Amino acid sequence: MGRLSLRQIPYQNPILVGTFVFALILGAAIVGLVTYHKRWGVLWREWLTTVDHKKIGVMYCLIGLVMLFRGFIDALMIRTQQAIAVGPHSPGYLGALHGYLTPFHAGQIFTAHGLIMVVFAATPLLVGLMNIIVPLQIGARDMAYPYLNALGLWLTAAGAALVMVSLFIGNFAHGGWYGFVPYFELPYSPGVGVDYWLWAFQLSVLGTTLGSINLIATIVKMRAPGMTWMRMPIFTWASLSANLIALTTFPVLMVCLALLASDRYFGTHFYTAGMGGNLMLYNDLFWVWGHPEVYFLILPAFGMMSEIVPTFSEKTLFGYATMVIASFAIGGVSWGVWLHHFFTMAAAPSVNSFYSVTTMLVGIPTGVKVFNWIFTMYRGRVRFELPMMWAVLSLFLLLVGGLTGMMNAFATNDYMWHNGVFVVAHFHLMVLLIAASIFGSVEYWFPKVFGFKLEARWGKAFFWCIVLGTGWVFIPMFLLGFAGMTRRLDYIPYTQWGPYLRVMLVGMGFYILAVAFFFMHLYVSLRDRAKNRVGADAWGTSRSLEWMTHSPVPAYNFAFVPQVHARDEWAWRKEQGVADLKSGPYRDIHMPGNTGVPFVLGALALALAFALTWRIWWLSGLALALCVAVVIVRAFAEDTDTVISAQDVERAERRYHDGEVVPMEEPMGRPTPRPAT
Amino acid sequence: MSVMSRSENARSLGLWDRDHEGHDVIGTRTFGFWLYMLTDAMVYAALFATFGVLSHVVNLAGGPSPAAVVHPVYAYGETVALFVSVLAYGGAMVALKAGNKAALIGALGAAMVAGGVFLGLAYSDIERLFHAGIVPQASGYLSIFFGLILYHALHILVGMVWMLVMIVQVMTRGFTSNVVYRLINLRLFWHFQAVIWVFVFTFVYLQGTVL
Amino acid sequence: MSASHHDPLSHPEVQLASGRGYVANFLVTTLLMGFGLWLSVTHAVAPLTLVAVTSGIAAVAVGVQAYLLLHMNLSEAQIWHTVAMILFLPLFVVTIGLTAWMFHGLYARTMIMSPHIGAFLHR
Ligand code: HEM
Ligand SMILES: [Cu+2]
DSSP, X not given: OTTOOGGGSOTTOHHHHHHHHHHHHHHHHHHHHHHHTTXXXXXXXXXXXXXXHHHHHHHHHHHHHHHHHHHHHHHHHHHHHHHHOBSTTOOBOTTOSSBSSOHHHHHHHHHHHHHIIIIIIIHHHHHHHHHHHHHHHTTOSXXXXXXXXXXXXXXXXXXXXXXXXXHHSSOOOOSOTTOOTTTTSTTTOOSSHHHHHHHHHHHHHHHHHHHHHHHHHHHHHOOOTTOOGGGSOHHHXXXXXXXXXXXXXXXXXXXXXXXXXXXXXXXXXXXXXXXXXXXXXHHHHHHHHHHHHHHHHHHHHHHHHHHHHHHHHTSOOTTHHHHHHHHHHHHHHGGGOGGGGOGGGOOOHHHHHHHHHHXXXXXXXXXXXXXXXXXXXXXSOOOOOHHHHHXXXXXXXXXXXXXXXXXXXXXXXXXXXXXXXXHHHHHHHHHHHHHHHHHHHHHHHHHHHHSBOOOSHHHHHHHHHHHHHHHHHHHHHHHHHHHTOBSSOSSBOOGGGHHHHHHHHHHHHHHHHHHHHHHHHHHHHHHTTTTTBOOSSTTSOOOSGGGGSOSSOOXXXXXXXXXXXSTTHHHHHHHHTOTTOOOOSOOOEEEEOOOXXXXXXXXXXXXXXXXXXXXXXXXXXXXXXXXXXXXXXXXXXXXXXXXXXXXXXXXXXXXXXXXXXXXXXXXXOEEEEOOOO | OOHHHHHHHHHHHTOEETTOOOOOHHHHHHHHHHHHHHHHHHHHHHHHHXXXXXXXXXXXXXXXXXHXXXXXXXXXXXHHHHHXXXXXXXXXXHHHHTXXXXXXXXXXXXXXXXXXXXXXXXXXXXXXXXXXXXXXXXXHXXXXXXXXXXXXXXXXXXXXXXXXXXXXHHHHHOSOHHHHHHHHHHHHHHHHXXXXXXXXXXXXXXXXXXX | OOOOSSOGGGSHHHHTOOHHHHHHHHHHHHHHHHHHHHHHHHTOSOHHHHHHHHHHHXXXXXXXXXXXXXXXXXXXXXXXXXXXXXXXXXXXXXXXXXXXXXXXXXXXXXXXOOTTOOOGGGO
């Protein structure tokens, strides 16, 4: 069994045992509920094997939310530790000298926190939303490669699962989410932690790359007739630019991690300190991906803001063309700034200056966007409903996060506070901006996907707690950054930093409240869903194609593929008074058939990654061979499309018309063998 | 307004594309695959960047220099084998255009054989180096040297397996659109290997002689 | 996603195959690589010239391959392939070029080396 043995179960750590019990209870409850309601069949047929982009998107979002929760717990533990472990006389609990986390455990927590939040929370949430919305916005019935889409989902899920498994079997990396060499090399980190980190990361790289290919091809090839480039909704543009970044940079991360794996598994010398390796090469390759990655995350968020702001200002977006150009300018410039993550490497002054300047250049297109949103609101009929509140919060966070980014961009400044908490505060505001946009667009598009709006009372409480928490946590963090506090400390040597850290803990109290309110928000919305039912155009003032079809969206998206006439097609139809014109009679609709292969491949990938982590060679070989075999067998499978017959479409359309809510998992269509060619 | 006249109305306004044909399956598939090939090219770009960084004299770690490792004449043999294989695959595409099954299978077989020659040559070259104690673990430079050529060789291996699969599919299925798009994807894949090899041959082998 | 009603063999991406183009590509690239080989084994030129000339040869060969093998052109069937490649090209240059540039400076400032040994980045 390689390095795996019973001793690797950390049962001596009360925190982990508690977590394990919690996970066990939760798992048992879920299994029990599914069994009780006899939903296993539905779960398998309508969710795990689905190739429907909406369901896949929903599952992406679920993974993202679960991991967001996990990452939040990590954050809570870090903040608590830093609030307790201040000064030599601070108390120690649970075997720790100071605070309640040993340095090794604390290290695992901040590493897991970073990796989870970036790759397994923000990314799946954004990818999920793009998955759901983009095909609807371009009037397509499915994506270019529905099967690949499912594969991307299950690879991401496997990566997330691997991180979770590391909680209970073995341990996780403990040197920071982006890794350090030679510290992450085998001689210095011989345990499984780094390997867990490595393979979980690598799985998400694969998943995201496949996803980006799918999204780009969908946008390029599947737009409804009449949807010219300059009629494309702005969120679709944002998704395109973001996925171009993913497509071009994720391969570099793959190489970066693969070379580290090679060092660890084969004893090569890519990044080693001696024998002709180069440790800065790791940083170089990592940040070639790492910086564009942050724009991969933020561009969809900008796109979301650009959808929400016009809807709730009851105006068309100001400066559409400049918005598009700015997205691509940001994407382009983001490819030439990566050295700002290691200004202190001792590159030549000319090099540092170059990267300083390019980093600052990003501010120009970003500024254009900010002004566009502001001018969209200017003289609009602004309604501060929940999505709009989140969008405005995003705008504020963008200002503060962007300006502090500018401060980092001066190499001279950065020399002073690199790897300090000022930087941490900077990028957290940026990432919180992304989170805020995500919450805003969940509020915004939820009714489209599920057919009812989320209630507003708890939602507002949730919003304000996030605002308060952000202030209380990050303003002191900026101040500590100026005071010279470095990041990733498990013990704080200076007692004068204590008060700030305790204030930050108060902020965490607001965040805890926020989480509680979020659950209430979901619960109450679900309970009162009958009250909050909506029709196709949930907000009444939306402008793009997705609001033209029913809520929840039928499996086939559009009974007829729309012909597009204007940039804001739905707004145009409403203005022309043709919004409710349908076209009969219905026709058969061909849809891709469900398949369990992606799920199986995801499971095999998880087995492979786990086996590699523990160096269980027979299992690695077996899993890899099975992967190859499954791919080849699948290539021979007789492709089965599904046909939704015209009568079925008509029946469904009638039900929607009568205001009935057609549940998402209701099966539609039946498989037909592909007509012989 | 009656339902019928309303839908007449919608039709005359051209609000819906009633006769939606579905998209061009082959074109969509090959485009996605081409995007994938470009990501693979980016993988190579990162590997070549690594190669550049690890080609400094300090990266030899006192081990053999590139000039002592590379064997350009031998590598030229690999070049010709690969180019022949690529040419043969081109022949397969011409056969496909003509709808000629037998010629297509024959050309695929030829491409596989030439690919096999390439792999055989690569194998004996690596064998020779290993015997001389020139292994990836010996220095940073050798790590990336072997990394590059092995990654390329892996592609050749995968391509050959794929060709085998396609031969079976062509025989059992004939020219369905699924088979056709896969043949085109394999063309992109296979011809792309020749492009990458030009870089490997030039930067690793030819220029290696003067490092 | 219905199967195409047309004969898959009439698809433009099948029809663009050109036996003459493939043969021409084979001849040109094999000869170009052969010329590079000749330069490097005979040591006919100075090292720096060799690097420059072989790089140039590689560029020409790849250009020929892009056109004749990969069919990079602006026809309706191929335009998006071409656009995608053009998008990637500068990024290859950026990845390799900027990396080389920063490590060139780094090595010059941090590595102790003998002035006689030329290396890839230091010629
Ligand atoms: C788009 C949203 C942004 C995100 C998500 C983001 C994220 C990050 C992250 C994660 C880091 C820290 C890397 C680390 O040490 O772990 C970072 C650092 C940095 N950011 Fe940003 N950033 C964003 C925007 C900006 C902008 C607009 C600028 C400047 C114009 C900027 C400039 C910098 C600089 C110079 C650093 C390096 C500081 C150091 O490591 O010492 N960032 N950013
Ligand atoms: Cu950055």
